[in-house]
Amino acid sequence: MTTKMTLKERLDLAALDADAALKQLLEGDLDRNGFRREVRAFTLAKFFLTEEECAQAGTDELLELANVSVEKMLRNADKSVKLAEGSTTCTNQSSTDIKKVLLSLTLQRSLGVKFTPEYSANLETITQLADALFDARGKAEFAR
Amino acid sequence: MAIKKHEDIRLNVKPLFLTLYHEYVFEGPCRFGEGMQLEKEFDLHMAAEKFKGWYAQLQAAMPADVVNLLEPVKVERDEQFLTKDEMIEKLAEGSEEVDLYYIGYASRPYDLALEFAMRVGKPCAITQACCASAITSAEFLSRGLEFYPFEDWADATEYMTVLRARKVLRDSKILAATRMTSSVSVSAPDSIIDPEKITAKFGTRLRFVSAHELLDQISYDDPMSNHCTPGRAGLNLTAEDEKGIDQLTDEIIDGAEECQMTREMVKKSVEAYWGINKFLDYFECNCFTCPCPDLCATRRLNEKQFTMCLSHSLNNEQGIPSACEYDLGALVSKLMLQAIGRRPSYMGNCFTSPIRNGVRAPLPKALFFTPEHVDAKTEELGDAENVVLTFHSVPNRRWESFDEVYRPYAVREFARSGFGATFRYEFEADKGQVITMCRIDPTCEKLFVAKGTILTSMGYGETNCSMGVFFQVKNSKDFFKKQAAVGNHMPLIYGDFEEQIIELGELLGLEIVNA
Structure with missing residues (x-):
């Protein structure tokens, strides 16, 4: 008899995938395409999405994928994990904005890169985010 | 030709975006989370995302044959809630050209918006956003300030024609x-x-x-x-x-x-x-x-x-x-x-x-x-x-x-x-x-x-x-x-x-x- 994994268990597995992708980004000698691939893997892991789900969504846009992620989490909600990453202030912020910002800042901090808020907001797709991070590494003006 | 054609008249609308960010890491009645979410950098990035989404909606709602959408002006304030003169001065730059200020918020600097509006005396507007729009409209209207709250962006689009028509009469x-x-x-x-x-x-x-x-x-x-x-x-x-x-x-x-x-x-x-x-x-x-x-x-x-x-x-x-x-x-x-x-x-x-x-x-x-x-x-x-x-x-x-x-x-x-x-x-x-x-x-x-x-x-x-x-x-x-x-x-x-x-x-x- 197979036991269905709880949402927490599935999220924990996804977190391992994210860690693996981040390790590649930090230590791997990646060209641009390789970098893009690992940023994509990291993003999908963080958003708890599969490639098939992305293809079905038909988009590379971070906010739209974040929305798909939120919907998936709500559909799969069980009592194994507290869902909300939190509306962190009583200020009408959207869950999708929070997901995108957390993703971007996590990658920026991990890679020692610092983008302005406006520059970050204009990185709308996984590819744009990956390219911006790839190009910013080692540049003084983007150093954290 | 000195005949000023009415068709050339546009309503000058200036987007005004106000942000509250937190300098320090703490939780409380209006602020909660963990780790990065309580940091200033996170607040500022969230505000930038909020502005981007809001500004895109504003641009889509302001037809070019009715509205001349001016460059947005943004001011950020921390959780001391202190309004400095330089904030008001920055917001008021070019106000003589403005027919309507359109307000957007990241968090809650409502008093800043009010002080600014009382200083320049120009009409302001907002589209419904939980808490923010009703707070702003009531604080403005109760003080006799000209203010237009819109339930939806489509209502704003329609009403810009009315405000422009008023300007046409004035001109x-x-x-x-x-x-x-x-x-x-x-x-x-x-x-x-x-x-x-x-x-x-x-x-x-x-x-x-x-x-x-x-x-x-x-x-x-x-x-x-x-x-x-x-x-x-x-x-x-x-x-x-x-x-x-x-x-x-x-x-x-x-x-x-x-x-x-x-x-x-x-x-x-x-x-x-x-x-x-x-x-x-x-x-x-x-x-x-x-x-x-x-x-x-x-x-x-x-x-x-x-x-x-x-x-x-x-x-x-x-x-x-x-x-x-x-x-x-x-x-x-x-x-x-x-x-x-x-x-x-x-x-x-x-x-x-x-x-x-x-x-x-x-x-x-x-x-x-x-x-x-x-x-x-x-x-x-x-x-x-x-x-x-x-x-x-x-x-x-x-x-x-x-x-x-x-x-x-x-x-x-x-x-x-x-x-x-x-x-x-x-x-x-x-x-x-x-x-x-x-x-x-x-x-x-x-x-x-x-x-x-x-x-x-x-x-x-x-x-x-x-x-x-x-x-x-x-x-x-x-x-x-x-x-x-x-x-x-x-x-x-x-x-x-x-x-x-x-x-x-x-x-x-x-x-x-x-x-």
């Missing part, structure tokens, strides 16, 4: 050619009693000119020898003007389905239009009115062999509201309709055609309409109820925009002797078309608004002041009773703009009389 100047008085004419004493109220209520200014000086200078005579202004250079027509006049005359005749007049007589009416526009340009005006019967009685129009009809039609087609009979009430109403509808307006004598005991009240068979034509139209109308007729002699050749291709028209004379070019238009081609009409009352306090649906024409094949449109309204008895207090001439435009005209009237402080 308008009427060239009022006078003969007997500068308030009401002999033929339109139901017009606005005190023209100064037009300026006081709407900001529309008036420039008065003697109709005799105007008539003197609609001529090719020596500009230094005009009768009313001897020795002063006038705006008389020149040889250069005549080239344009000839061209326009030929265009009008060649473009007509029928032209019943001689070229010479059409040209005289075009000369009147040209001369009037020279005065509009010189006086920097973009609206026009002139008395008709008052001026007719001087016999000078007969001598000059033109009436004002063609001038009014051509002006309206070009986006210059132009009204007959020195009816300032009709003129301001046309200005409102054209500012909202962005299309030419018509005006005419307006009366209902009721059916009582199965018999339609007789249409006037004297003065304007031939008995044969009246009989034919009465039969055509049959037993249609709630019918109203508006007729004059100033139809347009375009009805849905100021650059629409001209629709089919005819040219016929006003006077039986053959002068006074008028356009004729077959309104039956637009049967079923919804029209919106409005008229300001003589006290300049009420605005009559109604809608109708076109049935048929009156007077296409006739001459004189007989070009009319029959339309159906909700209830002609109600229409009649409500029209009784506002006056005879009823300006109208094609299209359903009733709601926006009502909103404009309310914005201008007018009591709405809706039939």
